[in-house]
Amino acid sequence: MAGRKPKLNANKLGNRTKEELEQSEKVENGLNQFTKINVDSVPDGLTENAAKEWSRVVPLLEQLPIAELDYSLIKKYCEVVDQNDTLYRAISSKDGIEGMVDPETNRKTGAFMAYMESLKELRSICGQLGMTIDSRMRLVVPTESEVKQSVYDEFGVDEDD
Template sequence: MARPKKLNATKQGHRTKEELAEAELQENGLEQFEKLNIDSTPKELKGIAQKEWIRVVPLLEQLPIAELDYDRVKRYCQLVGITDEAYEHVSKYGTVNEEGTKKTPQFLVYLDGLRELKTICGQLGMTIDSRMRIVLPQENEKKQSVYDMFGVDDDD
């Protein structure tokens, strides 16, 4: 399996001009895809999933998420709804059956949902690690010394 790609600005190490030019062409190719429509919520989403769509889609607009990612974002929201409902059941009734011998189906759904969410979040840039690969780092303001602030130089 190939490593996930990074934007040029986030790459470390020595790169040739040809490698950087090729990567820049690929990055510019992301701009050609239609942006994800944030104005309409999918009709199939209900309850928690619909609220998650409304919460997360405007945030995803800042990343290079395209209309092609629509299904993945929708699945993410559905999984959030499913895992939240399963968690409510688990917190109310516990993780094992009445006999204390088996894990409840809701607990298993919750665990499976968390695993799937972890995967989807990484693919959509919703984790710190994945955002570090696709978001350009911003330089902090350069700290000024007292000499720089007041214009004091060597000949004063």
């Protein structure tokens, strides 16, 4: 899809017409019609480490508009995290640079290349699920946690000073 990635209305800056705001409001409200993902059940077939990652990340993702439709993407994320950790341990178990580069041919090892590919896949999935700062900024509506204070209130200056 060409163009900018969509943002929630509350995160948009600049002037918008009523029609643009209404249209994007309909799209935002459409996110709530999907069945929420079940936080309590860990999918079958995950390794022990992938199941731990599922248990860690799904409750956090529940705060975002994640639905049951995202089930397979979240499962794939957990599998790739497990593979990535396994590859990292294989690479780091060798002394020095030997885990990354074959000393005979001066080429990257298969484990290192697979590790780098898993990192790329993780970055892609994390962006799709709202697990990066940039993608969360598009999804999370900022809240006004502090009431703005006037200079007088902030520095304790009275009007008669």
